Amino acid sequence: MKLSAMIVSAFMMLAACTETVQKQKIPGATYMGGNNTITEICKELDSAGAAHVDIFREWAVDFADSAGKNAKLEDTWSDPGKMKADIGKCMDGWEQNHDYSDADCRMTAFLLLDGVIRSELTEDHYEGTYLMFDTEAIDNVDRYEILKENKDMFTTLYGEKSVTDDRHPESVFCDSWKEYGFQIDNDRISLLSIVIYDPYSDAVFVGHTGILIKYSDYYLFVEKIAFEQPYQATRVQTIDELLDILSLRPEYFGEEGEPGPFVYHNGDYIGTLKRTT
Incomplete structure (x- = not known):
């Protein structure tokens, strides 16, 4: 009886420790500042069926070894609400080692969705200006x-x-998703997009995007924050929790009272980000 009680007690302590680790990681995020977190995320991308994970790894390693080292990005998981990269040092670190442009959120998500996303139609020629750097x-x-x-x-x-x-x-x-017949052929991977409304030009455009991987009890969001800014992977229990984290970024918001920014899961509208300050 005493032995059984000791085993049960040890099991409960182990379960409590495991629960503590899970609570620390979800929500949790990483800037993928080194080989450990990059390898971990690439394994998850590969398992979910993302495309060109080898190329994504090359991009992430290159960024970590240049911009990441200069900005001292850590190879660990942290509280996403407390993470703040030194963007100036990221930019300096990239530009000191490269004479060409870094990738951004749209380019990174599109790379990982190559062959996974398809459309029935496309525009013949892009004549806009919002994607000129891309x-x-x-x-x-x-x-x-x-x-x-x-x-x-x-x-x-x-x-x-x-x-x-x-x-x-x-x-x-x-309406655009429906018009052009966009579809993602994967049950676990989806595209999460933040769409910005410009009332002065009466246009909307995808200001930020990343891919969302679904698990049985949590989600993994993988993104490149912006040109010469970090890659980030974020674990959350719900999509609403992810939106709360993304709402901490002031760059997605226009002037007070303007509509949006609007959030879409693939082509479905799921709400707006809420300004936190």
Whole structure:
């Protein structure tokens, strides 16, 4: 009886420790500042069926070894609400080691969805301006040649769309997915997009995006925050929890009272980010 009691007690202590670790990690995030976290995330991407994980790894390692080292990005998981990278040092670290553009959120998500996302139609030629830095990098940097193969789909997916009914600007991105027949052929991977409304030009565009991987009891969101800013992976228990974390970034918000930013799970509108300050 005493032995059984000791075993039960030990099991309960182990379970308590495991629960503590889980609570520390979810929600949890990493800037993928070194080999341990990069390898961990790449294994999860590969298992979920993401495309070109080998290339993604090359991009992430390159960033960690240059911008990441200069900004002292850690190879660990942290509280996402307390993470703050030194963007100036990231930029300096990248530019000291490269004479070409870094990737951004849209380029990274599109790489991982190559062959996973498809469309029935695309725009013939992009004539907008919101994606000019993306398209310049894709057109002129050899490492992004793989994105050039489906550039029309890229600009159709992410480029600005005119708002004809300013009472419902949130419907434009949904309508675009339907019009061009976008579809993701994977039950576990989806595209999470933050769409910005520009009331001065009456247009919406994808200001930020990343891929969301679904597990039985949590989600993993993988993103490149922006040009010359870190890669980030975030574990959350719910999508609402992820939106709360993304709401901490002031760059997604316009002037007080302006609609949006709107959030979409693939082509479905799921709400707006809420300003936290």
